[in-house]
């Protein structure tokens with residue numbers, strides 16, 4: 522394995538591959554505010570003990586809101602372009618289920634460059650529950666997958682996850698700040714090796730390694 526010690530490269534522009542890209546500043550603030558409100562709604566619905574009358578009224582309001590905004594739909598694969606503090610661009614699908622800015626189902630995980638890779642802080646609510654009071658293992662894997670893929674992408678080597686290996690070391694609590702870290706550990710031809718962790722109070726609750734296979738730019 523060759524340790525990846527190249528300087529950080531610019532991520533290829535997806536427009537060159539015919540993909541549709543929306544700059545972050547073109548997303549209406551009303552949409553991001555609505556997304557936050559819907560996240561709160563999902564949490565409220567998941568945990569409510571309201572009575573039938575209130576539930577029926579809330580349902581009618583939600584149905585009306587859905588009808589109001591359903592007339593136009595963005596294409597499923599649309600990407601968002603963000604400009605990093607260092608001026609380079611990064612891309613991700615708008616509705617990515619882990620990080621998507623317009624997806625109320627995403628927590629969302631917001632990764633930033635840190636040290637030799639990426640880092641995020643996140644607190645997950647009861648919507649992401651598996652065992653009582655704990656984060657679902659599938660969501661931990663999804664968060665690690667996103668962080669590991671993001672680390673490869675941030676190093677200028679975006680690709681697809683070919684293999685993901687997760688070890689759950691200790692229970693990951695809900696409603697508690699978690700730290701997510703990821704970095705590239707090596708490369709070999711199109712193979713990008715990545716590793717990452719989820720921590721609570723400095724203790725690793727889960728760690729993952731993945732093989733990302735870089736998109737083939739040769740066409």
Ligand SMILES: CCCCCCCC(=O)SCCNC(=O)CCNC(=O)[C@H](O)C(C)(C)COP(=O)(O)OP(=O)(O)OC[C@H]1O[C@@H](n2cnc3c(N)ncnc32)[C@H](O)[C@@H]1OP(=O)(O)O
Pocket residue numbers: 612613666667668670671674680681682683684709710711712732734737
């Ligand atoms: C910022 C955005 C972050 C996004 C994070 C989220 C990431 C995701 O969730 S991606 C979605 C889940 N992943 C997928 O759906 C991928 C499905 N699989 C595929 O499309 C293909 O198998 C793919 C692209 C991974 C590899 O196919 P292909 O491009 O034909 O590569 P291929 O020539 O077979 O393999 C390239 C190298 O990788 C190796 N390889 C491929 N798959 C594996 C595997 N599963 N295990 C081990 N090695 C593998 C091959 O042996 C080969 O190695 P070498 O260079 O030594 O010969």
